[in-house]
């Protein structure tokens with residue numbers, strides 16, 4: 332290459348970029364150049380969209396250390412990997428839930444979802460509408476190329492009627508989603524559409540969407556010449572750009588339901604929605620102050636103590652005035668440390684808690700699980716069964732607790748079982764492993780005649796009501812006894828997990844309930860309690 336600086340004076344050379352500067356692309360600071368060349372086809376619109384996004388981001392002056400880009404699966408999904416930002420390439424359709432988690436965990440982040448129409452509107456369609464409904468503070472860039480490009484050009488949720496694809500070779504019979512209309516109807520606060528031809532306007536919209544709080548959607552109609560174009564007589568990128576040139580019209584005043592895209596009609600572009608609405612995060616903050624979102628959400632969904640039904644709406648409260656039932660007066664037949672079946676299970680302990688809805692069975696399982704994972708450093712899986720019949724019927728929580736990775740999370744033969752209602756006992760006790768332990772609520776469960784497990788009756792409901800004045804903590808009394816009797820997890824871990832999980836203001840009551848149960852359990856071990 333000729334040296335263009337030769338024989339020039341210093342004055343003439345002022346402002347002339349050096350070769351090094353020429354080779355450096357203005358976007359280099361935002362691109363992971365080590366990952367280039369990119370995988371997108373020649374003529375694809377994705378490079379233009381990425382470039383406009385990068386320009387808008389630079390112009391926004393957002394702190395790049397606090398910007399995260401989340402992509403789903405598809406050609407557009409590669410964008411997260413090319414940007415020199417915190418990027419996450421997630422599973423198919425899950426970009427929005429992943430981004431939601433990210434934003435909730437750290438509200439200081441600007442979270443951008445950069446993904447395709449197939450990923451966002453088909454498999455991720457439900458996430459899209461519900462995030463819009465909640466007004467999650469996310470910027471969504473939806474690159475709409477009318478088909479599934481990466482996997483072979485199949486028909487997608489936005490393929491125009493009569494559009495040809497590899498799976499609709501005679502023309503699509505279905506009506507496509509109108510993305511702006513879907514976003515607007517679901518509650519998005521900013522909705523715009525451009526084509527890849529409208530680079531400046533696209534950049535301006537992305538800039539706005541980045542700076543405006545709320546669920547903001549910019550749809551970019553983008554050429555996929557390799558697949559959609561090839562099937563529809565526009566096999567070069569410039570053919571599709573020419574198509575946009577001839578058919579795209581800007582109409583900011585268009586109503587979202589008027590902007591359907593058809594192969595024959597116009598592609599109406601513009602800013603269709605720009606409204607104000609409190610974001611989900613703002614609502615959380617208004618209601619729960621500075622609580623961490625995870626804590627606020629948990630609180631938001633947890634019923635107040637007064638509303639919890641310790642005894643199912645239809646269930647008759649048990650008479651706790653008399654002596655313990657016959658089954659409850661069984662003696663402990665063997666000393667309890669860990670059940671025999673634990674020894675035989677290679678360190679994998681399966682636990683099943685069951686009762687009726689409203690007894691806090693699910694919460695009990697979560698307390699054990701959280702305690703074992705967070706404070707005893709063990710591996711845990713938890714599955715729960717709480718169907719529509721649980722009120723007055725049977726519900727359960729099943730846990731696998733292990734010192735090593737759990738490869739099979741399902742509980743088949745629990746080694747430790749807690750039954751807190753008759754129906755739950757009847758439903759589940761047959762699953763108890765041979766040599767396992769069964770803890771029953773002494774007043775609420777009558778053992779069957781064929782019962783041959785090692786049974787330990789615990790008057791949890793009686794203790795909760797008579798000693799503590801609140802039946803609602805019977806489950807925590809039972810957890811105390813379980814901890815003392817089985818060493819499923821450590822006492823300290825259980826106490827910490829209880830404090831983490833019970834409603835604010837009830838910590839002392841719950842810790843007292845736990846201690847009562849623990850003491851009772853120790854008494855059983857030492858042969859002192861009245862079982």
Ligand code: SF4
Nearest residue numbers: 371372375406480555
């Ligand atoms: Fe772009 Fe289509 Fe190629 Fe994917 S298949 S990179 S969308 S042109």
